[in-house]
């Protein structure tokens with residue numbers, strides 16, 4: 001097919017306090033007595049005032065998700081096996097949290113109906129069967145996981161998403177009030193994921209008017225929030241949530257670039273998390289994204305954020321090779337960033353030098 005036929009999220013509800021409409025939104029999706037399963041970020045585990053707002057009925061269950069590490073295929077398979085053993089069937093999976101919890105909700109939702117291990121479906125369009133009903137409720141803004149057609153998983157041999165039309169959420173709920181408790185440093189790292197999505201999409205060779213219109217708006221919102229605003233407020237939470245959405249829409253119809261390709265190597269070898277990993281890499285990418293990196297550095301300075309340095313110091317040749325292999329495996333990202341001849345431009349030697357600077 002010459003043009004991609006882009007699968008989007010089914011329904012979107014937006015607004016401060018919209019979380020209180022969860023019960024009525026879920027009602028038509030309930031199938032007999034099969035429960036709704038709520039995956040909830042561990043931050044909320046000792047927040048009874050929040051947990052009591054989750055509209056539990058019948059056999060519904062809250063599963064607290066440990067987000068110390070980013071989602072793994074083994075974790076997805078175990079959650080699926082546990083739910084199957086306990087309930088047989090479920091009506092749906094609702095992910096309430098950041099990119100990690102939303103991706104787990106997507107992956108487990110798919111694996112409730114697809115046989116085998118989630119590792120079998122890491123790649124593009126390998127999922128053949130629709131999953132159960134899936135809903136995403138972000139509680140931190142930036143990844144765009146709420147709108148994307150992927151759920152990123154670390155598997156036995158690679159970190160790669162289950163990219164498919166079935167992966168996209170059936171419903172998302174964008175309630176910016178849920179993000180007000182995110183600590184400033186973490187908020188910055190995940191927000192910069194959005195900013196970097198925009199820069200990589202807007203500077204990429206895959207750019208088109210669809211992606212550009214979303215990317216420009218999201219980047220403008222990030223700059224307004226992080227460079228112009230005097231202090232954080234509800235308006236900032238609302239704008240950052242919409243920036244995340246628009247940034248996600250921008251890359252959905254284009255691709256990310258150098259920072260993502262390089263940070264995937266760090267994540268695979270060192271377990272560096274997505275938001276902070278992208279910041280560590282982007283900080284050193286002046287030659288690829290001069291204007292974006294300049295703005296990024298200004299934001300870092302204004303918000304007194306510490307970007308870790310020298311994290312690859314002392315690694316062995318073999319470890320550098322592992323990161324280089326993972327990174328160069330992300331061909332579409334490199335092609336978007338550097339064009340069709342990217343292999344001549346980003347040689348193993350040049351990438352090694354880049355990793356050594358991090």
Ligand code: NAD
Pocket residue numbers: 041042043067070071097098099100101103139140143144145146148149150151152178179180181182183186189190193274275
């Ligand atoms: P995260 O989900 O790991 O959350 C970051 C931290 O914020 C955690 O410690 C969490 O407990 C905390 N947190 C979340 N909500 C909070 C709240 N309201 N108050 C206080 N603390 C809160 O991080 P993330 O940056 O949102 O997501 C990263 C993950 O998303 C990675 O696994 C990455 O691979 C994935 N990702 C997916 C896509 C996609 O399209 N599917 C895109 C980008 C990134």
Ligand code: ZN
Pocket residue numbers: 143193194197260274278
């Ligand atoms: Zn990202």
